[in-house]
Amino acid sequence: MASLRPLRLPRLPRRDPARPSRRSQGISRVVPAGVRRAFTFWRRSIQARVATSTVLLSAVVIAGVGWLLTEQTRDGLLQNRAEVVVAEAISETNQATDRLAAAEGTEFDAVSQQAELARPIIRAGEARDFGVLLGGPVGSGTRLADGGAERTANLETASVPESLEARFDEVATTAWTFSEVVRSDPETGETTREPGIVVGSQVQLPADGNVYTLYYVFPLEEQQETLALVTRALATGAVVLLVLVAAITWLVTRQVVTPIRMARRVAERLAAGRLQERLRVRGEDDLARLAISFNQMAANLQKQIRQLEELSRVQQQFASDVSHELRTPLTTVRMAGDVLHDARADFDPVTARSAELLQTELDRFETLLEDLLEISRFDAGAAVLDLEDINLADVAHRVVHTTRTLAERRGVDVRVLLPEGPTARPCVAEVDARRVERVVRNLVTNAIDHAGPDGQVLVRLGCDGDAAAVAVRDFGVGLAPGESALVFNRFWRGDPARARTSGGTGLGLSISLEDTRLHGGWLQAWGRPGEGSQFRLTLPRHAGDTLRSSPLSLVPDDAARRPGPDRRGVGAR
Template sequence: MLHLRPRGSHRLPESVRRGLTFWRRSIQARVVASTVLLSVVVISGVGWYLLRQTRDGLLDHRVDAVVAEANDETASARGRLEAVTGTDADVAGQLRELAEPIIQAGDARDFSVVLAGPTGDGGRIADGGANYTRGLDTSSVPAKLEEHFDDSSTTAWTYTVIRSTDRDGVTTERPGIAVGAQVQLPADGQTYTLYYLFPLGEQEETLALVSRALLTAAVLLVVLVAGMTWLVTRQVVTPIRMARQVAERLAAGQLQERLRVSGEDDLARLATSFNQMASNLQRQIRQLEELSRVQRRFTSDVSHELRTPLTTVRMASDVLHDARADFDPATARAAELLQTELDRFETLLVDLLEISRFDAGAAVLELDDVNLVDVAHRVVDATGPLAQQRRVQVVVRAPDHPCLAEADVRRIERVVRNLLTNAIDHTSTDRAGGDIVVTVAGDDHAAAITVRDYGVGLAAGEAAMVFNRFWRADPARARTSGGTGLGLSISLEDTHLHGGWLQAWGRPGEGAQFRLTLPRRAGGVLRHSPLPLVPVDVTEPVT
């Protein structure tokens, strides 16, 4: 059985995501964290080095002291044995007389003693017969120290763990130093080994005290470094944050916002430069706004003022055009040209008025459910005479079912009409396959119309310029449709008003394709188009 994971189950908890967002956005947090981390590494290294040097120094000093003390005790024992008469053959008695003073001295000076021997076979402590301090576990003497005296008689030492049991039966373990030295017993002439076990309790306490002091100092130092870093970075980051906030308000249109300048340091100079830049931008933006307002007012006024004389000229032109049969051929031709140019001039005034509405933000939509298939057929039928004049066939490829979008049908028809007349203008009539293809498609989120022609095409970079006002790819080329040069610009504004896309593709000698994409619902966000921008019959070059 297939088990599906619920949506969002892989997402991080809200607190973690907020923390990651804060980490990404706060340079102060990153600087403080990195400084603290580096400080911890450095302080840990220095502390480890100091602690190791302190430990080695304490142990070395203790080793020297206990070896000297063991040698003194061994020398005293040898002196006592030399004072014994040669006729004394009581081995056990001499061993007791040898061990008891040392054990008593050990009880007084906090060290333990083990007397083992004789050396050779059966001379190990574990074999029994050893004299040692009461309560001491003789296994505290390391075996490697015993093995040392199998083939050497020099004094030796090593670290060990001293195990002992007190009168209450409690067993304790303490780190210590074991020192071994040999003496010869007069009673039997054999060699016995004295083991001195010195605890390291004082050194252990001293090392713990030093460790606590170093740890406390390290924690205080890290906190101090973190606080200092936070204060230093705050002095730098706070003006930057203020500049960001002011920049955001400037971008939102609050052009009067400025940074507060205090002092004469680099940050103050930066704030001064920022304020000067904001003032220059404000002045230039206001100049551009004023120029734009004057331009819009000029376009609107000229368009309106020209309508009255245009009406008068239109009336006179209609009279001349109707009476052209009574004129000589030259005058009749002039009357026809006057009528044609007046039609184009009137269309230009209408387009200028529409552009002025877009510039003034006064354009509004009359939304309705529009079937783009019907729009395509109506526009193709309306431009049929122009296509026949240019001997161009227009083909519509559309699905059988409706392709709906919530839009202003008048504006959408104007966009498609401008695209189609532009394609007719630029389609070559002296080559085969010169048909214009209008394709309609849609899906659940968007609807699109493409207009594909096989004319002169567009050179590199012209696809972005084709929607500029009065722009022409070939200035010497005549406008057979009587266009004004504003059709594609108005189409782009109409498309943006719907929240859609109007894009162009072209290649010299292979024609061009324009694509109109609209969201299915007004206010929807476009993420893709149902139709490709590059025609399917074009092979892209391999790069």
């Protein structure tokens, strides 16, 4: 009958979308809702990530290019301005020298000649927006800050750097430097500062023969305004360019992302069982060819699934029909077997033993038919729950009582361990009593078969506010690597050569798994070679609730204290 097992797709674990996970709840209390939505959009949108990355990289490139252009423009403006002011300063100095050369040195004293030297240049500076300071004479150690020097009104001596003054402590050629133009308002007493260029040029005074220094102070206000205008133009162009880059990137990526999103939606519909869904093919590019390949894959998948569904349906129908049709001849054989079994005392020993074996196998055959019918109901989706509130402790005690004969024959002591302590509560759950009792009986019977030399089976109960659990522990051979994933398969045996002492059909754990899934619970297995195994049944205390944890540990306490290669299997979760 193993060949009649229908092909079935595995059921994946599902989480209630209306109830967020504990981790999500913890994060939601710390991060604002707007930030969470933005982060979720960022994680899920390839288009947003590509557009943002492109805009950021473009911003870095544009900023670098803008800085380079600004620096070159500033250097060009300053260099050009420096050349102009130096030429203008040299021209004014030459004119002053010519004026001094035309005058007789005995006609003026030194002080009057200094004023005659500086004042025409100061008046020219006021007309052409530059300042003048007369310093010197060379070698006297006199500084502009000491006072008494001829200078443009409101122009402070601090406008000339000390380094430039030090250069002209002796006779030197014309030199210039950048500085700050410091002006003071005599009415308000306020001081203003602006960038400028200071040019120093020397001239010899005929009256005393000493060399004096003329300092020309040219402000850079016009160049500063020009540079600000260029900077604003570059910034405006950069913003406009970034907006255009963002828009172009968004549109370009949309052309690629839109077909991908459509493929995702169609794939989700296929996964939901809508196998007729297909992608719309447009054009002949790579995306169109991808859509064609996707549609071909979906068509082949639909064909294969329909074939499997048809095969599964035929197998289910065959198993159901065979099980029903065998009931009538089985009833007849059962009646004949009962007659022979009742009269076995009149038979010779060989015939009497045959009658006993016939009765045993008829019992097993009848149980097998019942299990096959139950499996066919699960496969057809016809199984329903008859829910009521029951105490799992009562179920456990009933199962232990019904399996006492088998346990005594095997020399196994089966004990029920109930919750203890001040927080202990009755393990009451809203379940189908018949199905849950069948699950527990299958687990206990299986544990008795594999109890091992210790001859002990422990049935432990536990519960909390959301779930109730029953764990059945044996101390037999345990589960070898990989067997924990197979124990719930139909007709599976850990050792095919080993006889079923309890008369099992090989479908008990499979039916138990289906009963557990019907309740929305978990049926899980743990095992370690040589240390036994434990099966844990976890059920929600209220029908329809989603399980999140179990009140009992899957790994027994005695095994958890001894490290080893645990073998865990999840039957229904």
